[in-house]
Amino acid sequence: MARHPNPLPSSLGPVFTWEEARAAGVSTGRLRARDVAHPHRGLLVTPASASRGDGRDDNADPFATDRARRAELWDRARLYGRLMVAHAFFAGRTAAALWGMPVDPSGPLEVAVPSPHRAPRRHGIRSRQVSQDLVAVVEVEGVRASDPASTWGLLAAEMSVRELVRIGDAIVREPRGPGGFRHPGGALASIDDLQRATDAGRRRGIARMRAALPLIRVGSASPLETDFRLLAEQEGLPESSLDVEIRDDWGRLLGITEIAYRDFRVLVEIEGDHHRTSRRQWNRDIEKYAAYVAEGYEVVRLTAAHIRGAEPVAARIVREVLLRRGWRP
Structure with missing residues (x-):
């Protein structure tokens, strides 16, 4: 039966250097036991402070x-x-x-x-x-x-x-x-x-x-929003406003939209996976979009596939809505 190594001095803590261990009287053999990790030369780590892993979970939020x-x-x-x-x-x-x-x-x-x-x-x-x-x-x-x-x-x-x-x-x-x-x-x-x-x-x-x-502009909340903005500018769409508060006639805040074409009352909402996987977010989106429509806005909802696909269609979709709402290039 394998012997359990002797406990390390509590004074060392979970992370310590080779020199600190030797000064505390720990032998070289003890420092080479399996319960001591060596992430960098000269640095030692006990299991309590070992890495949490890469945090990857394909099914996680x-x-x-x-x-x-x-x-x-x-x-x-x-x-x-x-x-x-x-x-x-x-x-x-x-x-x-x-x-x-x-x-x-x-x-x-x-x-x-x-x-x-x-x-x-x-x-x-x-x-x-x-x-x-x-x-x-x-x-x-x-x-x-x-x-x-x-x-x-x-x-x-x-x-x-x-x-x-x-x-x-x-x-x-x-x-x-x-x-x-x-x-x-x-x-x-x-x-x-x-x-x-x-x-x-x-x-x-x-x-x-x-x-x-x-x-570079102030107001873009995600790389996906940046990509849409660059695509829209490249395709000649009019200048948009970013990170816009939408309020009703009484000043009540209905929501904050990523991209707005104010003159044409067109709002662009770019939805990542959390809009799909979070039930709370999904319900909030439905309520928010209904409130926008009640105030006379048209909402265009886009995903990464529309913006970063092999043939991006996001600018074309928004262009058609803007033309319908009165924009003339």
Whole structure:
């Protein structure tokens, strides 16, 4: 029968370094037992603080799945933060995910250092060296990361113009809290901040930053909404308003619509999977759309298939409604 390893000293906690363990009198053999994980060289983790997994569940609510995957990234970032040298910081997709931007939070941790420091080399780490003029570093929930505008600029080396617009829209968005109240100071950064990042100096992807910047707008709540807006502009549809409060004649708030063509009383609602899988959301949508129609609006409902399909039809659908409502190109 296999012996259970002796308990580790409680003073070590769930995460500790090799040096801390040896100073507490723990032998090398004990540190190699199966109940101790080694996520990075020199860092040890007990089962209580082991990774929560990748958070993927094809049948789960998409928002819950994304939250779980981002929580797992935070776990990994905080673990590595125990080893990170003082001048290093999280950058690239890792920093973007930590800030809540719409990027895939999986993959290796991306760590950067300002030149002339040497980029770290560790298993599971993607490292780079960055000019000090091109990045501002701040602390976000206890870890060091490039600030939102700098992060956007660093992503330009590997992202397309469309991806940079999606990220930029997310950065400048003013979030709404309970009751639909907007928080003007809640944006991660402003368009002026992104302009300053673009003007900071030459870098890989600078042409894509310059192309993306004038396409970024305040008010887009999701990458899918950004994609529709870009598609609509490309197809010559009139300028739309984003994140619009719809009220009745007494000023009562009926709902907040993603995209509105005010002059023609046409509203575009872009529906992700949560509109289909959440019974509460589904019922709320039905009530809201009925209220919009009662006020003389026509509601166009679109899904990802209409916007990102092999042959996107979203702009054509909206165009036909606008023409019927009096728009003349």
